[in-house]
Amino acid sequence: MLDLDMSPYAAFVWPAWAISALVLGGLAVRAVAAARRWKAELKRLEPTPADDPA
Amino acid sequence: MFGLANPERFMRFTGPLTPWLWGVAAVLLAAGTWLSFTAPGDYQQGDTVRIMFVHVPAASLGLVVYGALGVSSFFALVFRHPLADAAARAAALPGAAFTALALITGSLWGQPMWGTWWVWDARLTSVLVLFLFYLGYMALRSAIDDEQKAGRAAAVLGLVGLINLPIVKFSVDWWNTLHQPASLLRMGGSSLDPVFLWPLLTMMAAYAALFLAVWLTAIRTEITRRRVMTLRARAALEA
Numbered sequence: 184m185l186d187l188d189m190s191p192y193a194a195f196v197w198p199a200w201a202i203s204a205l206v207l208g209g210l211a212v213r214a215v216a217a218a219r220r221w222k223a224e225l226k227r228l229e230p231t232p233a234d235d236p237a
Numbered sequence: 238m239f240g241l242a243n244p245e246r247f248m249r250f251t252g253p254l255t256p257w258l259w260g261v262a263a264v265l266l267a268a269g270t271w272l273s274f275t276a277p278g279d280y281q282q283g284d285t286v287r288i289m290f291v292h293v294p295a296a297s298l299g300l301v302v303y304g305a306l307g308v309s310s311f312f313a314l315v316f317r318h319p320l321a322d323a324a325a326r327a328a329a330l331p332g333a334a335f336t337a338l339a340l341i342t343g344s345l346w347g348q349p350m351w352g353t354w355w356v357w358d359a360r361l362t363s364v365l366v367l368f369l370f371y372l373g374y375m376a377l378r379s380a381i382d383d384e385q386k387a388g389r390a391a392a393v394l395g396l397v398g399l400i401n402l403p404i405v406k407f408s409v410d411w412w413n414t415l416h417q418p419a420s421l422l423r424m425g426g427s428s429l430d431p432v433f434l435w436p437l438l439t440m441m442a443a444y445a446a447l448f449l450a451v452w453l454t455a456i457r458t459e460i461t462r463r464r465v466m467t468l469r470a471r472a473a474l475e476a
Contacts, residue, residue, distance in 0.1 A: 184275060185271075185274055185275055186274060186275065186277075186278070186284075187274060188284075189284040189287070190284075191283075192283055192284045192285045192349055193284075195285060195288065195345045195346065195348060195349050196284055196285060196287050196288055196345075198345055199288045199291055199292070199341070199342040199345040199346065200287075200288075200291055202338065202341055202342070203291040203295065203338055203342060206334050206337070206338050207266075207334075207444075207447060209334075210330070210331055210334055210447070210451050211259075211447065211450070211451060213330075214450075214451045214454040214455050214458070215454065217455070217458045218454050218455075218457065218458045218461070221458050221461040221462045221465060222458075222461055224461075224465050225461050225464055225465050225468070228465060228468040228469065228472070229468065
């Protein structure tokens with residue numbers, strides 16, 4: 184059964200979970216955002232077949 | 238395995254694998270969270286036992302990720318392999334984040350159970366040293382402009398930090414500590430009751446999957462970034 188009543192330790196349990204969620208979420212968002220940014224930059228710089236004079 | 242050391246082969250192999258890892262991590266995190274809040278409170282620790290489900294995976298990953306950073310540093314230093322260097326670099330930030338989480342959640346667990354936020358015992362101090370090695374590694378990399386020199390200097394530091402791993406792991410056996418001895422990985426099997434063991438194992442698997450997803454994504458990004466730098470340098474020469 185789901186139990187969300189953490190008393191009398193709510194002031195310790197919820198911050199531990201909240202900080203963990205924040206940090207893990209931050210790691211994921213940062214990794215995906217950086218991947219997208221550099222992928223877009225590579226796409227911009229890499230010569231496309233249309234640029235090839237041959 | 239060594240065939241994957243080729244960056245192009247690595248990109249081809251990890252391309253389809255990475256989205257799956259993100260999916261597995263999300264499912265395991267959801268399942269682990271559900272199991273963590275449906276488990277009963279401990280008869281001694283009450284609901285603070287639920288901090289264990291985020292503390293132990295973070296602490297384990299902090300150690301394991303440093304191991305990965307150290308091994309990658311070894312290959313980068315000895316074989317001068319760019320992919321190993323990228324792997325070491327990509328492991329540093331998630332490793333530091335997991336170690337910081339272990340320290341913070343441990344402190345939040347320690348206050349109600351031990352009556353103190355912090356104590357300079359062998360386990361806590363050696364984990365703090367581990368965190369400082371991560372910070373030192375990242376600071377050294379960003380302090381040197383020449384990327385190759387920065388990579389080599391950081392790899393040496395990464396290797397030196399490996400000495401700390403057995404100290405962290407066995408600190409609770411070698412010294413008298415306030416921190417409890419190992420209850421999961423120990424001779425004679427786990428001492429945890431299955432009602433706590435399964436949520437913990439699920440959360441550990443979730444953290445591991447999330448780390449692999451973040452790590453592979455970051456290594457792929459590093460390979461892409463280096464390709465962009467090469468193209469920029471080539472364009473600057475041609476201009």
